Amino acid sequence: MSLIDIPAVLPHRHPMLLVDEVLHLVEGQELTARKAIALDRPGYYVDLPENAGLAGCAYPPALLLESWCQAAGILATAHQPSPDVRVGRVMLVTSVSHVRACGDVLPGDVIEHRVRVLRAFDEAMTFEGETVTGDGRRVLEVERVVMTMRPAASLRRVEQHQETFDDE
Numbered sequence: 001m002s003l004i005d006i007p008a009v010l011p012h013r014h015p016m017l018l019v020d021e022v023l024h025l026v027e028g029q030e031l032t033a034r035k036a037i038a039l040d041r042p043g044y045y046v047d048l049p050e051n052a053g054l055a056g057c058a059y060p061p062a063l064l065l066e067s068w069c070q071a072a073g074i075l076a077t078a079h080q081p082s083p084d085v086r087v088g089r090v091m092l093v094t095s096v097s098h099v100r101a102c103g104d105v106l107p108g109d110v111i112e113h114r115v116r117v118l119r120a121f122d123e124a125m126t127f128e129g130e131t132v133t134g135d136g137r138r139v140l141e142v143e144r145v146v147m148t149m150r151p152a153a154s155l156r157r158v159e160q161h162q163e164t165f166d167d168e
Contacts, residue, residue: 008081009074011090018067019074023112027079031115033071039107061101064111064131064140069093069147071113072127076147089149094124098143103133110134124148 002021010017024032037059073091082088105111111131118126125147131140 004074004078005081006074009077010070011082011084012070016066017070018063019070019113022071022074025075025078028075028120029117031071031075031078031113033074033113033115035067035111035113037105037107037109037111057107059105059107059109061140064101064105065096065099065142067111068113068115068129068131068140068142069096069145072115072125072129072145072147075115075117075127076125076149087152090152090155092148092150093145094148095144095146096142097145098141099145100141101139102141103137103139105131105133105139111139118144123150 002023003025004022006017006019006022007013010019012018018035019033020035022031022033024030039057076091077089080089111133113129113131115127115129118128120126127142127145127147129142130138132138
């Protein structure tokens with residue numbers, strides 16, 4: 001059972017909700033979250049030869065990082081739930097640096113994201129951390145991710161951008 005109602009703090013929904021449960025949370029300091037990797041989930045959309053084996057089914061590193069960033073988003077917003085991105089504050093990842101995917105994540109693996117706050121400001125947080133598999137293999141190292149919070153009302157709607165393109 002998760003320590004937090006994830007849909008109450010993250011706007012992501014299926015198929016892009018990539019965190020299953022929160023195992024540990026110290027508000028404003030650290031979080032441990034879990035995700036089970038299954039072959040039938042979005043992300044495995046390639047046609048593999050029958051003899052490819054599990055190594056050919058490694059979870060895409062970009063989705064692994066997205067999942068880790070969602071865990072960071074939970075840590076950033078757990079104290080102020082706002083699951084509707086049209087109101088309240090919207091989290092934006094503004095910088096990602098020194099990230100290293102250092103091992104394959106395979107179907108059947110259960111991964112743990114460990115996220116720590118490096119610095120916190122009124123409208124931004126800087127995080128670091130790693131992801132490990134159930135057997136302790138480190139598969140992702142994150143030196144720095146910066147996330148900012150902006151009022152949803154300050155972001156222009158897609159329709160406004162489309163009008164700009166239509167006028168050209």
